[in-house]
Every structure is written in structure tokens, then in C-alpha cells.
Amino acid sequence: MPFIPHTLDDEKIMLETIGVDSIEDLFDEIPREIRAGELKQIPAGIGEMELMRKMNFRARKDEVALCFIGAGAYEHHIPAAVWELVSRGEFLTAYTPYQAEASQGTLQLIYEFQSMITQLTGMDVSNASVYDGASALAEAALMAVRANRKSKSRTILFAGSGNPYYRKVTQSIVRNQNIEIQDIPWNSETGTIDPGELQRWNDEDITAIVITSPNFFGGLERTDELTQWAHARGTLVIAVVNPISLALLKPPGQWGDSGADIAVGDGQPLGIPLASGGPYFGFMCCKQNIVRQMPGRIVGRTVDLEGREGFTLTLQAREQHIRRAKATSNICTNQGLLVSAATIYMSLLGANGINAVARSCHTRTRLLIDKLTAVKGAEPLFSGPVFHELVIKLSKPAGDVLDAMAEQKILGGFELRRCFPEMTDCILVNVTETKTDEDLNTFITSLKQALI
Amino acid sequence: MPFIPHTLDDEKIMLETIGVDSIEDLFDEIPREIRAGELKQIPAGIGEMELMRKMNFRARKDEVALCFIGAGAYEHHIPAAVWELVSRGEFLTAYTPYQAEASQGTLQLIYEFQSMITQLTGMDVSNASVYDGASALAEAALMAVRANRKSKSRTILFAGSGNPYYRKVTQSIVRNQNIEIQDIPWNSETGTIDPGELQRWNDEDITAIVITSPNFFGGLERTDELTQWAHARGTLVIAVVNPISLALLKPPGQWGDSGADIAVGDGQPLGIPLASGGPYFGFMCCKQNIVRQMPGRIVGRTVDLEGREGFTLTLQAREQHIRRAKATSNICTNQGLLVSAATIYMSLLGANGINAVARSCHTRTRLLIDKLTAVKGAEPLFSGPVFHELVIKLSKPAGDVLDAMAEQKILGGFELRRCFPEMTDCILVNVTETKTDEDLNTFITSLKQALI
Amino acid sequence: MLIYEKGSSGRNASAQIPTSSGASSAALVSIPAEYLRTDAPLLPEVSELQVVRHFTNLSRKNFSIDGEFYPLGSCTMKYNPRGAHKAASIPGFLNRHPLAPERHSQGFMQCLYDLQEYLKDLTGMQAVSLTPMAGAQGEFAGVAMIRAYHMERGDHERTEILIPIAAHGTNPATAVMCGYKVKEVGISDSGDVDLDDLKAAVGPATAGLMMTNPSTLGVFERQIKEIASTVHDAGGLLYYDGANLNAILGKVKPGDMGFDVLHMNLHKTFATPHGGGGPGSGPVGVSKRLEPYLPTPIVGRQIVAGKEEFRWLDDDDIPRTIGHLSAFMGNAGILLRAYAYASLLGKEGMQRVGEYATLNANYMARRLADAGFELAYPDRRAAHEFIVTLSEQTKKLGVTAMDFAKRLLDYGYHAPTTYFPLLVPECLLIEPTETETIDEIDGFVDAMKAILEEAETNPSLVTNAPTTMPVKRLDDVKAARELDLAWRPGE
Amino acid sequence: MLIYEKGSSGRNASAQIPTSSGASSAALVSIPAEYLRTDAPLLPEVSELQVVRHFTNLSRKNFSIDGEFYPLGSCTMKYNPRGAHKAASIPGFLNRHPLAPERHSQGFMQCLYDLQEYLKDLTGMQAVSLTPMAGAQGEFAGVAMIRAYHMERGDHERTEILIPIAAHGTNPATAVMCGYKVKEVGISDSGDVDLDDLKAAVGPATAGLMMTNPSTLGVFERQIKEIASTVHDAGGLLYYDGANLNAILGKVKPGDMGFDVLHMNLHKTFATPHGGGGPGSGPVGVSKRLEPYLPTPIVGRQIVAGKEEFRWLDDDDIPRTIGHLSAFMGNAGILLRAYAYASLLGKEGMQRVGEYATLNANYMARRLADAGFELAYPDRRAAHEFIVTLSEQTKKLGVTAMDFAKRLLDYGYHAPTTYFPLLVPECLLIEPTETETIDEIDGFVDAMKAILEEAETNPSLVTNAPTTMPVKRLDDVKAARELDLAWRPGE
Numbered sequence A, B: 001m002p003f004i005p006h007t008l009d010d011e012k013i014m015l016e017t018i019g020v021d022s023i024e025d026l027f028d029e030i031p032r033e034i035r036a037g038e039l040k041q042i043p044a045g046i047g048e049m050e051l052m053r054k055m056n057f058r059a060r061k062d063e064v065a066l067c068f069i070g071a072g073a074y075e076h077h078i079p080a081a082v083w084e085l086v087s088r089g090e091f092l093t094a095y096t097p098y099q100a101e102a103s104q105g106t107l108q109l110i111y112e113f114q115s116m117i118t119q120l121t122g123m124d125v126s127n128a129s130v131y132d133g134a135s136a137l138a139e140a141a142l143m144a145v146r147a148n149r150k151s152k153s154r155t156i157l158f159a160g161s162g163n164p165y166y167r168k169v170t171q172s173i174v175r176n177q178n179i180e181i182q183d184i185p186w187n188s189e190t191g192t193i194d195p196g197e198l199q200r201w202n203d204e205d206i207t208a209i210v211i212t213s214p215n216f217f218g219g220l221e222r223t224d225e226l227t228q229w230a231h232a233r234g235t236l237v238i239a240v241v242n243p244i245s246l247a248l249l250k251p252p253g254q255w256g257d258s259g260a261d262i263a264v265g266d267g268q269p270l271g272i273p274l275a276s277g278g279p280y281f282g283f284m285c286c287k288q289n290i291v292r293q294m295p296g297r298i299v300g301r302t303v304d305l306e307g308r309e310g311f312t313l314t315l316q317a318r319e320q321h322i323r324r325a326k327a328t329s330n331i332c333t334n335q336g337l338l339v340s341a342a343t344i345y346m347s348l349l350g351a352n353g354i355n356a357v358a359r360s361c362h363t364r365t366r367l368l369i370d371k372l373t374a375v376k377g378a379e380p381l382f383s384g385p386v387f388h389e390l391v392i393k394l395s396k397p398a399g400d401v402l403d404a405m406a407e408q409k410i411l412g413g414f415e416l417r418r419c420f421p422e423m424t425d426c427i428l429v430n431v432t433e434t435k436t437d438e439d440l441n442t443f444i445t446s447l448k449q450a451l452i
Numbered sequence C, D: 001m002l003i004y005e006k007g008s009s010g011r012n013a014s015a016q017i018p019t020s021s022g023a024s025s026a027a028l029v030s031i032p033a034e035y036l037r038t039d040a041p042l043l044p045e046v047s048e049l050q051v052v053r054h055f056t057n058l059s060r061k062n063f064s065i066d067g068e069f070y071p072l073g074s075c076t077m078k079y080n081p082r083g084a085h086k087a088a089s090i091p092g093f094l095n096r097h098p099l100a101p102e103r104h105s106q107g108f109m110q111c112l113y114d115l116q117e118y119l120k121d122l123t124g125m126q127a128v129s130l131t132p133m134a135g136a137q138g139e140f141a142g143v144a145m146i147r148a149y150h151m152e153r154g155d156h157e158r159t160e161i162l163i164p165i166a167a168h169g170t171n172p173a174t175a176v177m178c179g180y181k182v183k184e185v186g187i188s189d190s191g192d193v194d195l196d197d198l199k200a201a202v203g204p205a206t207a208g209l210m211m212t213n214p215s216t217l218g219v220f221e222r223q224i225k226e227i228a229s230t231v232h233d234a235g236g237l238l239y240y241d242g243a244n245l246n247a248i249l250g251k252v253k254p255g256d257m258g259f260d261v262l263h264m265n266l267h268k269t270f271a272t273p274h275g276g277g278g279p280g281s282g283p284v285g286v287s288k289r290l291e292p293y294l295p296t297p298i299v300g301r302q303i304v305a306g307k308e309e310f311r312w313l314d315d316d317d318i319p320r321t322i323g324h325l326s327a328f329m330g331n332a333g334i335l336l337r338a339y340a341y342a343s344l345l346g347k348e349g350m351q352r353v354g355e356y357a358t359l360n361a362n363y364m365a366r367r368l369a370d371a372g373f374e375l376a377y378p379d380r381r382a383a384h385e386f387i388v389t390l391s392e393q394t395k396k397l398g399v400t401a402m403d404f405a406k407r408l409l410d411y412g413y414h415a416p417t418t419y420f421p422l423l424v425p426e427c428l429l430i431e432p433t434e435t436e437t438i439d440e441i442d443g444f445v446d447a448m449k450a451i452l453e454e455a456e457t458n459p460s461l462v463t464n465a466p467t468t469m470p471v472k473r474l475d476d477v478k479a480a481r482e483l484d485l486a487w488r489p490g491e
């Protein structure tokens, strides 16, 4: 009986103590007619050895040689220490730190995380994570609606160059609360938003604006101007950012004169493996003045009875387990373990290290762009500065080119048609510090062949 | 500076405190003329990311699909929990438990190991490990010479069907102490020792006899008769055994009327990966009456000042750090971490589990033997019972056959010619619980092709 | 001490930092200065050993299943098999990009497909989507589907969700997130739903009812069929909060109880590690009428030229979906762990989970009752968990449930859930789970007895607890009043 | 509590046990009953969770580098990079059979070949064999080669090995294992070898001299050239015990000091984890005249058709070898870790090891001296380690070096090596290593100061230490007298 420790003797003693004849008797309050029959779809149990064999076989099927897909999840070097530490049973198998005295490890770690992520984003405060970057944006939209008491419209502008998957998720989540999302079109030459486009909303009540930079195409938005426009008219600014980029690029806390109001993003680049899409974690920071509208756990530093420093969950009156229907969100379990990984990653890399990673990503992306000039039938679609990702326009349908590259186990990029039906011959290509010169040459060679 | 935490400021403070101008000054007692020049063979340092890339590339080169080589190291299923626990920093990065109070974890674990391995072998006492099975045999030989005060000859009989590598290592180590090893020839039909062969030593002073069972060919020796012969004439019995087999086969503590005097072997099958040959560990058990001749660390249970149970290194007067030139051995560092893995393995499997593993190995070996009948040009060389390994005689040179199988990334077995020059057309094949029916079929198919 | 305070300017873990060769500042010229950051963020400046030592020591300040008995009611803190963790960590899975093409994803997708099938079987539902990333998101998906269903039928007057008062806080919070009002339903003394109250509450405004069964009171709702028909007759749908599925795994299927939609918490019932507060995974299952609304993507299977092929079913295939709930496909790694766990247990193992979880709970409840503790529902069978109320002790001895909880830490046991459900005063909600031995349970009972004796003879031992933890009780009021949510230099 | 005591008859971790389908007893018929075991060995009968919890908790009773500052002199307890551990744990390495054919071993063999080259460079020796499995086995190999050399030259009268009295116990034990008598050589007050004593001892019976430099007194032997020529002139060879190589890595090469043969402790200088008492690895390096005797196998390199190929050099290639020392090829996984470590550090990093190890030791020695502790060799530079003698405190206050050591545990620091070398009374041999920060060192010095104050004002605090460990001081006498070396039922 995998994982069940009961011996026949144990079972006997226990049944006697309870005063029943069989385990079956313990289910006698369940009406007979709804009792389950046999399970039909679940095979007999297997041992760990067979499991590993099966899983190794399946995992091997999915291996590729090189992956240039980014589009919201990025391959970075993850120091060995990160997951060795995170996998310690004390982190892995603990629960939400409800009993603070027996959970100071997790609590202090979250406090350290909050300290680090607010430094990266340049924001005042952070929560302990939400599910992922996309759901973080949805929560930010809901939060903005609560926080912006002056705005009545429940209308949110979404800079259309942002991640379309984030857009979709936000839509799924906020639509039940009568919130409307309107898109700001992007300039087809730069792949970014022209601040001038905003003029058309000049006379409207806009609750918040969502600005993603680097945007989905890797392009850098004119965040200062966009932020200024919003703040000038009482619109809250929600920033969607990539944490690695923030050691190099101006952080949302410094956008415009007074910074974004809420900053969210996916923490995956900070030491989390690609892992087919999760678990990652969404981070969520805001200005101090709206912290009580923030969803999710927050850890505070305090003292114990003897004045010793200690850490505890705080501002719990925002949360569902206290406030129930009036809570800021229904979120309960979040992504604690991934936050642990990110905290260890940030500790190991430090500001210089993350800056070096960002620079390396950038330099290697530039190198790819240089090498592209030698490829006939492939060129960057947009002008303007990018961070570690760019759109390449091909002389052939993107699907065919990517298929041809995939034959050689090279995932050459993301097929933009999947989100932008009109972009049939465009791919979105990501380059991080993990890609060597040789890798870039392999990409170029493979691309050339595919374009013939 | 990888792993060196000194900042320029730290360095300055430290140099000032010491009262020197530079680190270089700290080496001023080393005569100038012997100071080292630049290192020539060592390249510049690389980051962990590049390291992993390089090592992954090299490791991948060595991957095979299926391995049927045993010959002293055996592929078994290793429960995931084993190395997750062993890799905890507290086990991995501690040292020999010199400060008992701060090392109760390691000490209790070794005591538990000693308890378990003596149960498996049926012996009285155990040490905390020596380097590997082969060096354990060498230490056992030296120990037997010390322990057998009545014998003056320093002559040790080695049952020639034992592991030839163990024989070699023992020879390398004991020859400096004027110990002679004589071989008992094996019967070419059974691949085991005929007890009758011993008659020729009837009138000689033999210090000890080494009996390996299962022997190198997988064959089971007539350990009772061999032990009886030895004990009848004051010869000590050294048993070399495979720990997995001991849940199924008669353990050395039960050989003959009074059991072997010393039992050694390699602990690798108990949860240690093949890992190119090490680190494994040698286990070493003996009868209570000669425990003071045992080399290596031994842990005893005792009490602390308050009467609480505790564990400590004991009988240290045998060891080099106390007894120096008079020590039972020079061994100091042994194979602690591997002992930890084995202890966890034995705890997880239990007696029933190890018995089931042994049975599974045996059944699957029998299955292979059955399937062999369908292969022309390949048949078991020896009659007689075997445990999870057997010699197959081929109709072609073994080297060619194995090469052909290796082309398909199947390591078909061990080429016996490497140790027994006359056995040019024989391979030694091992089958454990890890080999599925499909694997056995693959082996058979590949062997058939190679024999065409 | 914070990791920040261990740092020193200029120190780093240089083996982890990409060499500058790849990061020439010439390339940065292509980014105009106005986009660049001018100050450096303050992050720790520490060596690799310092990081390892700091977090190793932090971890040692945690209770966890791997270290301690952790009978936290409603959280199902059971053994998280290391084999499942390892299986999900195979490089081929770990390095797979979520947007990799289907033909390079067949191994992963097959695992997910199998898991979908298993979950359908276990719950008796028609279809399953794996994307929700925790129980609460599963609830969201479920209620959003209920809403989509009513909306599509033009049934706009249904604005209320009914929720028994004992429900978990996520239930009402979810209903509100989905744009509903919450109407609470009472509980009778026996722990069952107050049927009269329900009948009074239900009506044309009822969009649905959310409940868990066994309830958070640790007892099985015996009138479930009647509740179901009451709600259904009024045109509402039934939502099953699957957090307590462990209790009945293989014994009774929510689908057979009449539920239209449910979520499961894989991080509970399927033993994926809780990670100090996540990640979780909260797949949803639905009956036929809600199938068109399932959140996407879902793994579909087809036979092409005699070969099994898996493909993503997305908005094109499920046009009425409530949509995506995550950027990619949910907490994929947790789904793999759950799949591994289900594979290890197999169908017999699954059935045993409910049996032994229930056996442990009833044994523990009986032993505590025999030791003089008051059970909230002494005449009921415990499901996988049960409630002890200490209001007697609080009144007589001035020792509260919280005091007991804290003192248990000193005895080496994690405290049960305290003060939930709110319905029962001074309560401890205790869930031993099936993976604990009789010895652990007996040890816990002995500790409770010892604490009770302390409470009677020397109550300050209990009210001052814990004393063996890294800190004593913390000042929560100060934490909330003088917010200190991030380290800043110069502190 | 022992894991045995947590068990219960019939309990097991069934996910780990092969299913019986593969183990029909019919097949066992082929093994006659006389070979079979009739009783079952007593092993624990526990669940998987019990195992995980037991060993997790046991581990928490250990000090370790990952958890604590661990300045154990002569043991070089420095950071063990996790990256090296991970690199050696890649499946291709972990699953490789030691007897796999060379063409399926090129990746592994290339790592070993590279490591051989690195070690030659670092030590200034002619050739290296990686097979010895720890320092002591390296010593064995070294002295066995010295013996083989003399024997082959017919130099049978050389029966003695000279060893300075401060040497590690493995040195004399090794000499005896190799059939030699040991002759001890004195040490002068300055910590150098007593040259007169050496000259008196050396002679036609001298097979060789074993020493480490810097010595176990923590100082560099300044007369090394003279010692070398004294021994060489007498026809003896010089053995270098490389346990202290960390002190001089990249600064001076033993080959240049005149040594003929040496071993290195990769588990010290190359930061492979000590594992609670191993595994280690003790490669040997030799000068030209000992090369023919190197233990086998060794990795050789050849260029075949323009391509690099690695192959095993074994007894056929090195016919005068002292032979094999392990069944296969030594502690392969440790060699991979050492190779990874060397790759991370590179040539500059290697050089810095000696520099910063020395800086830390001298800083710490100075600070302790300033705090009133007596250094054994106050006028000498500390190498990577140094000795404090507490004989003053022992006499005056009745507080011994052992008491200090135990009290340090209460302060969260692992004790230095105590009572070694035997030469210096009441000594602590302290080795901070290069991977520790100034803060750790200062913290340790502060603890030593605090303990000194305790010793003066309240000595029982120190003599009764430790008080914060899982046990107090243990009864070693009872342990040795009433031997209890294995659990037996009914206890």
C-alpha cells in the first residue's frame, strides 16, 4: 500500500478503539445509492522504478537541441544551489506559514523576497506572489478598479503591444465584474505604442492603463510619456515588466515623474525552469498608499514578546480567510516555493549579476541581429530598441520555416500567427545568456536552410 | 573570485590587522627560489553555466541504452528519497564526527548502518566502512593475519572463482607485508570450487581462506563445506558477498557450523549509482572476538552526562590518529556518504524489499537463460545455481559480438578475456530487477544479430 | 539576521555571473539612455557559501511534513512522494518550453491527457480542465462557468450564490470575484446543512450553491441528494469544493452526489508538495451541460494513421470557453507530480486513500474524546478530519485553542487549523491524513493530554508557549500598525 | 530513537519494492535449499514517510559547512560548490558502468585526463594517478612506490621511513602497512624540523621521509631544500603529504621543493564534500623516477586519424605498477567533482585559494593573539592554519582545550581540531579556509573571547558545555567498555 503505513495489527487496534468492525463501517453515513463503483480509467499502481522508466521515456520524446522561443518564458542559467536549497524538505513540504513561530524560515524568506523585488521594480511594497504573470495582471486590473475611487468607468486601456496571453487571461478574469478592456493600437513600424495614440481617450474616464515594457515583441515602450499622460488625468498606471530587464532598464517605480502605481510580471526568469509553463509565479508590487487594496499574502517584520525580531503574515484583513466575501481577492495558496527559488537566485546573482545577465542577453541578441544580415529572406520587422527578443520577418510562411528547423530539433521561435493572424510570416525570437556563438551560428545555418 | 568572499575593503582591514602590506608578504617564509611560476596546463576559469554545458556534452557521449555488465557493480533501482536525503547539506558537507555532540545525526546513522549490515551478513559487528569491496578484502586479509595468532605462515588461500579485480587489489596491498596469496582452482564445468581441491593444503599452515559467493561468474559456492574445512584446521574464513543476495542466500554468519570470521563486500548495490566505479563503499563485518583487530571507524551507543542515549566513535585505540604506527590500518576518511545512502536504502526496502529485489534479479536472470535457448551460438558455460549473473559461451569471439551490440548502444556483458585470457569467447552477463521483458528481448535480438 | 545584513559591498557569487565578454557595453549603445536604469537596485552582496548557509539555516526554522507531524485540518498535509518530485524533474520535462510545438510535446501531453482521464473517473464528471493554478482559481473557473451557463441561457436574474456558513473563505470571495452576491446558509446542530434555511434561501435569484462534502466540519453531508434537488429544482447549479476529496477518494464521486462542477486540490489529495504556500493546482471537472465552458487549453487525443496523437484544444475547439486562466497551461510541473502520484497508487491505492484517511481521523477523534476532549460532532463519523472544541477549557482554565496550538509546537507537532470553521468556538480542526502511523497519532494524543494537564496545573506553561521555537509569540498588532514590509538600507 | 524502534511488523515502503510478478518462486527452484537463507534479517519495517522524516531529523543533528563555520584544522572544510555536485550527477555520468568500453567512455575519460594534467601542473610532478580513494590510500600508494623503487634497485637494506613527530597519524600507519619501520624526527622550537635530529636519523636504512609542508603545525618548513638534499644524499626519497596543499596552491609546487612523490586530498583542496567521513580521493603524483610504479589504471591520450582519443593505461602499459588499489578506478564521482571545481576556478582561481586561505588564517591568528590567546608559533607566519595553545588557561582556570571546543558548539561554531598535533599541549588547530568571510572569523573570535571571559568568571559554563546540542558530553568509557555496536531486538 504505497505511502499508507498501517499494518494489519494497527488496523485492528484502531478499529477496536473506534468500536467498528471494518473500515467500511466508517462510511455508513454516506447514502448507499451514491457509493462509487470500481474506478475504470485508472490502471493498477506501479512501482517507482517503473514510473521513472515511463516518465524518462516520455520526457525524452520532448527533448530539443536548442530553443529560441521566449514569448513570456525564458531560458536562463539556474545556479545549482537554487534548487538544491529549495528542494530541502523544510521548504518543499511546509504549508502557508499560519503558525508564525514554526515558520520563521519561510516568513523571513518572503520578507527578503519582498525587499528584493521592490528594489528591482523600484516600488514601495510587494506581496508574496500570485499565480503567474498573467493572473497578476488580472489582479492588478481588479485592484486598480478598487483603488481608483475617482474613476467610475471601470475601463482599462491595454497597450496592444503587450503579451496577448496576458490580455486573454485578464479578460477571462475581469469580465465578470463589468470591467472593460480597450486596446491601444501599436505602430506597425516600431512595434511599440505611439504616445500620441492616447489622445483619443483624452476626454474619457479611464481607470487604469496597462503598459508592458519590454513588450511582447521585445520592444521598449516610451514608458515615461505614457505614464505622464495617465497620471495627468487620474488614470492609474499598471506596469508589466520582466524582472531580469530591470537591472538594466528603468524600473516602473521610476516611470514618469512619480512611477507606476502597480507593477506586475512573471518571476520565471529569476531561477525558475521553463517546465512546460509552470509552476512560475506572478509578482505584484504597488505604491504604499494602495497597499490595502493589494491581494495575496504579505509578510511584515515585527518583534516577539521578548523584543526579538520576527516575521509574520500581516494585513490579513484583506484576505479571504478573514474578510471572506469582502476580500481583495479569493487567492489563498500562491506560489511560495517559486518565490523561494527566486529569492535564492536574486541573492546569488545580486544586482551586478542580474545586470550582467541582462547585458549578456542584450549583447547576444544584438549579435544575432548582426548575423541575420547574412540571411536572405529574414530581417527584423521593427526598428527601435529591443530587449532580448525580436520579431523577424521571413520570406516564407513562418510555420513552414519553423517546421523545417524543428526537424533538426531547433525551436526557432514563436509563430506570431498564433496570436496575430495577420502576421503569417513573422517569428518572435528570444536570445538569452545561455546561447553561445555556436548556438547562434546553428540557428542561422538552420534558418538559411529552411528559407531555401 | 569564485567562492572567495573578500572585498577590497575586507582585504585592506585584514592586512592592516596583520600588519603587512600585501598578501604576497604572507608568503615571505617560502624561499624565493622555489616559488611557483604561472600555471600552464590549467585554463582560465569558467562559470557554472559553461561548466554545466561542457559536462552535459561530455556525459551525453557516454550514454547507453541498456547495460548488462555487472562484474562487481550492479544497476538497481534507487528510490528517489535516498539521494534527496543524502544530498542534504548536513550529511553532504559534514566531516567525520569528531565532535560527537554536534554530529549525532551522522553517528546514529552509522550505528543504524552497523545494525543493518550485521543483520544482512549475519555477523556480530561491523565497522563504518572502508573504501570499496576490493580494499575491504585487502583489509580483511591483513586483519586475518593479525587475528590468527596461531598461524605463522601468512598464507591466504583465494578461491579462484572470486573477483579477479579484488584479487589484484589485495595483492597490491598485502604484498608489502610478506603475505602470500595462493589460488584455489575452480572447476571448469561448474565454475565453482570443488571442496575436494582443498585437500592439497591439508598439511599446510593456512592463515585464512577467501570464499566469494556468489562468485565472479555468478555461481554459488559450497560455502558450508569450505568453511568447515577451514575451521577444522584453525584457518579463518573471509567471506566476500553481495549484500542484495543476502536477503535470499545463506549469509556468511551462517556458513558452516560457526559462520565466517570476517565478511566483506561492496555496498554499491544498496542504493549507490554505478557512477563509473565510485564512490561506493566497502563493508566489513566480523565476529565479536576479533573486533579489536578491525580497521576503520566504529560507532558505539552510550549515554550522556544526563543518561540520555547518544552515539560516539569508539574503540579508537585501533586507529591511526591514536595508535599511529601500531594502528590496525592507515584508513582515516572512509565512505561515509555512501553508507548514509545504503542505510536509507535498507530502511526503505526492509528485509522483504531486499528479498523481493533479489528474487526479481534471480527470476529475470532465469528468464534470460530460458530465452537464450532460442539463440544459436550462445549458451550458459556452467551448470549449477547462479545469482543474477552468468557466463555465456559464444560461437564467435566475444569482443566482436560485444562491439556489434555496442553499436546499438547495448552493453551486452563483460568480456571475460580481460581477466581470463583463455576465455576469449565468453561474456559475463548480469540481469537485475531493472531489466524488463522488453529489455531481455532487445538483448536477445541484438545478440542474435551479432552472432550471424 | 537578514541576508542583506550579511552582505558587503562588492562581494558576489562570481561563478554564477556571466562573463563580461558576452556583455560588451558597445552593444548597449543600441538602447538609448532614456530607457536605462541609472541607479543599481539594492540586492544582497554575498558569496555563494553565504547564500547556501543562510537559506539552509532559514529552512531549519520551518516545520514541514518531512520533519514533523502536521495535522493541519483542511490542508491534507500528507507525504509528498519524492519519486513524484523526481519524475517531474527529468530534464526533458524541466527544459520544455510551454510554447513548444505539439510534435515536440507528445510525452508531456500524454501525461496530462492521462491525468484528465483519471480525474474524470475519480470525480464522476464528464470533462476536466487542468489549467487552474490552485483551489481558489479552480473555484473561480467553476463559478465563472456557472455564470456563463446562465448568461448564455439569458437567465440574467440569477445573481446569488448560496454558501453554507462553515465554508472556506475562498468560496464567498470567489463568488464575489465572479460578480455574484453571497447568501449564507445555516448549519444544523448535527453538522448538516439546515434544509429549512436552504429552502428559504433558494429561489429564482439562485445561480448556484457552493459546498464541500465532507464539509469543513469534518462530517459527510447526509442530505446531499435533497440539497442537490432543491437547488436544481430552483434552476441553480451545484458547485463542489474538492478540497476535502481526500476523505472520499474512490468511495463516492461528487458527480454521483449531483454536483455540476467541482475543483480538486492536487496539492492536497494528490500529494504534491505545498512549498510553504504553493504552488498548487486546482483542476476543474464538469457535467455535460457545463462542458462547453471549460477553461482552455485542454489536451485532446486523436488517432492518426493508427497512431495516438495529442493536441491542444483551445478557443477554436471550445469557442464558448470562459477562456485562459494562465499565460500558458497552468502549473504544469504540479500536474506531472499528480500524475506520477496517481500512477504510483493506481486504482486500489486511490481507494485506500479515503479509507485510511478516514480510519486515522476516527481513531484520533475517539482517542481524544476518551482523553477528555470535546468533539464538536461527537455523534457523527469523522471524515478525514474532525473538530475539537476547547471552549470548556477556555472558560474554566483561561487556556484557549490558540494556546494549545502554540504549546503543541513545543511538543514537536505542528498545530491543527485553529479558529476555523468560525462556527465552532475555540476549535481545532484536525486532519491526520492516511500517511501517518498510529504511533504519530498516539504521540499527538499524548501531547494533547499532557498539555491539558499543564493547563490544569500550570497554565502559564501553555499560555506562554511556544518557548522552544526561534521566536516567541509575535506582535501582530505592531506588524499591522507599523508596517515594515521590506528592508531598506540604514536600518 | 532508532529507526528500528519506529517500525512495525509488516509495514513497508511498497512503492520501492519490485512487484512479485517478476519474482515467482518457481524460478527459485533452480537454487537448491541448502544455499538459501531460512531466517529473515532484521531490518526496519517503516513507511517511506517515516524514513524521510527520520533521516531529515537525523541530519538536523549535524553541524556541517552548509550550516556552520567549521574551522577544523587540517581538514580544509571549505565551501563545496553545488555546481560541482550537480555536474558530477548528470545521468550520463551517474549511470555509466565502470567497465563500459572505452568508446562509450570518452566523455568521462576526457574529464579525468584533464584533471591529471591540472594536478601535474599544480604540483610540479611528472605524472599523476587518480586511483587512490582517500589521502591515506594515496600515502599507501606513495610509500609502496618508494618501496618498489628501492626493491627494484636491489636496495633491500632500506627498512625505515622517517617522519617528523608532528605528522598526521596516517603517515606512520602507512609506513607500517608498507612494511617499514618508523623513525620519528624532532621539531625545533620554531616549528621547523630539527635538522640535527634529521641528520642523526638519516642513513643507509632510510627508505624515505614523509612530511607535509606547511606542516601540521601550520607553518612553512623553511629548510625544505636542505631537508631534501639530506634525505636524497642518503639515498632516500621524499614523500609529500598533500593534505595541506590548500595553503600553497599556486604559490609553490611540491615538485619544486624536491619531493619525489605526493598525494593530494581532493576532498580538501578541491572542495569535494566530506560526506560525514568520506568519500575522499587521494591522487598521487610522482617525479620521473617513480613514474613506472604508478598505480593503475591511468587515462592516456592519443591522436587517431586527427581525433583525440582516450584510453586506459593498465598493467600492460605500466608493467612495473604497484597495481590496482580499487576494484575499478577509484572514487570516480569525486574526481569529476574536483575536475568541475578546478574548471570553475581556473588558473587564477587556483592561485587565489592559497592566498586567501593564508590571509584568513593570519588575520584570525592575529585577532586571537590580540584577544589574549597564546599562539603556538607567534613569530611565524600562519600558513592556512595555526595553533592556539590553552595550557595557560588549563593550569590557571581548569578549563581545557576540550572545554573550549565544546563551548564553541553552543556558540554555533564547529570546534577546531583538538589535541593535534600531540606536540603542543592543550591545543586547538584552526583552519578558517578561504571561503569564509571576515564576519564569520570575527564572530568566532568574539565567541572565543566570550568563552575566555566565562572561563574566568563562571567556568562551569564552559566545563559543562555543550548544553544546546541534542546530547551533553558522552560517556566514551562506557562506550568502549560495554560495547554496543548494533541494535538487537528486545532492547
Ligand SMILES: Cc1ncc(COP(=O)(O)O)c(C=O)c1O
Pocket (backbone or CB within 6 Å): A331, A332, A333, C074, C075, C134, C135, C136, C137, C168, C170, C212, C216, C241, C243, C244, C265, C280, C281, C282
Ligand atoms: C475547503 C477549501 N476550499 C478551498 C481552498 C482553496 O484552495 P487553494 O488554497 O489551493 O486556493 C482550501 C485551501 O485551503 C480549502 O481548504
Ligand SMILES: Cc1ncc(COP(=O)(O)O)c(C=O)c1O
Pocket (backbone or CB within 6 Å): B331, B332, B333, D074, D075, D134, D135, D136, D137, D168, D170, D171, D212, D216, D241, D243, D244, D265, D280, D281, D282
Ligand atoms: C595531514 C593529513 N595527512 C593525511 C590525511 C589522511 O587523509 P584521508 O583522511 O583522506 O585518508 C589527513 C586527513 O585528515 C591529514 O590531515
